[in-house]
Amino acid sequence: MKETQGVFLTGYVTVKVIGHYPELFFDVCARKGVTVWNIKKTSKTECEGNIRLRDIPLLKSVRRNTVYKVTFVHRKGIPFLSKRFLSHKPLIIGLFLSMFFVLFLSNIVWDVKVKGVHPEIEKRIVDQLNEYGIQPGAMKFKIDPPSQIQQQLLNDIPELLWVGVTEKGTTYHLEGVEKTVVEEEETNGPRNLVAAKDGVIVDMYVSKGRPVVQVNDYVERGDLLVSGALREQQNEEDEDSDEEKKDEQQQVVSAEGEVIAKTWYETEVNIPLKTNYEVLTGENKYKYFLKFASVFIPIWGFTDPDFDQIQTEVNERQFKFLKWDLPISFVEHNVQEKTNLSDERSKEVAVKDGIEQAKTDLQKQLGPDAKISFEKVLHESIDSGKVNLNLYFTVEEDIVKIQPLSQGD
């Protein structure tokens, strides 16, 4: 039966043959190579059978030499169906419009849901999102990717500790965690303050505890600065003291205070005499493409700008159909002009820049409270276009380090 397989796809017709002994007409057809099936004799002079659509010309040539009358009764199969479908223009237009409509609606934000934060913060998040253009009704491909939104939100709303942005179909789900301002836990345990670095004490302010050093003392790292024990240890030698007194002796507090000391740092910096850097001139041009799989179709901005050197920023937004990503995306190229600048500086300027650089590095390392007060160039040499500097800094900073007193037995 494989001859009649797939006839629905290629199309077939039912023909009716009228005449004397109509079955003989089908016999002639079969001999000419026309496959005929489902032959039924409906009356003495009428016979029906199916033939393939592509055999019709052959059938017609067979009929020409005979006296039979041939009519087509049914037309079946895909070719006829598609022909009938294509003749209904409004239907096709409607279908395309509805597809386009669904495509359009799939690329719109329908809902923004915020979870896990107080209503007050939620309101701020929603307002902030509105400012970014994320609100029900916004086109999706204009919106930044979730990770970027996340970063922006965290920057703009300092109360947020973390925010998770997920894009589920046409809905944006946001989950936030607020910062809860926790008072720094007061360590009430007894403790000493010791020196974190070597230095000469410049100033000290002790609010709790018993200071054991004085201004202008030189301390080394690990030396005791402020003791938590209020009584001096020597008193312990007093053997006659009664129980109460002993209790008092052991009275210890949590030492608190600030000890500002002069400390010293030696750092090494290299500064090149010649520098090259790239600068964007500010001239730019936007180009827009539609990307199908890997084929770019330009929509706007067809010509390349005549820049010598360019830097291109690519921004791609994918289209969606319902929940699926389509292999179509909207691509924006921002072509920017850049120029190379080279700068040569004298040794004096290089040294000055080096000191400045070392200073800011050190400030970063020590925190904003440290006061860098004095610097000195210990050693200076020029080697292969670079100035090597050995610098010496004097810094005034808090050198306090907490040392808990163990209360064990």
Place this chain on the structure above:
Amino acid sequence: MNKWQRRIGNWLTEHLELPSDVILELPRITTIGKIHAYIENHRGLILFSDNELRLKMEYGYLKITGKNFVLKMMLPEEILLEGTINDIQFIDH
């Protein structure tokens, strides 16, 4: 086919076990119960109606009678008949 050829054909089918329908140009009729008949190697259609099918053969003709006959498939030398078959007759000239 002359006499000589027939004799060679007979000899071939007997001694080399070749299928006789091919060598002797006889029709091969396969029936499935009484509902289907598959006839190969016929020499043309003589008559077809609701209750009768006549096919030409090399020698004489084949007559199949029954009810509700439909030719399910018709190829140059093959015919698949469907219906209720009552009788298959070989009629010599």
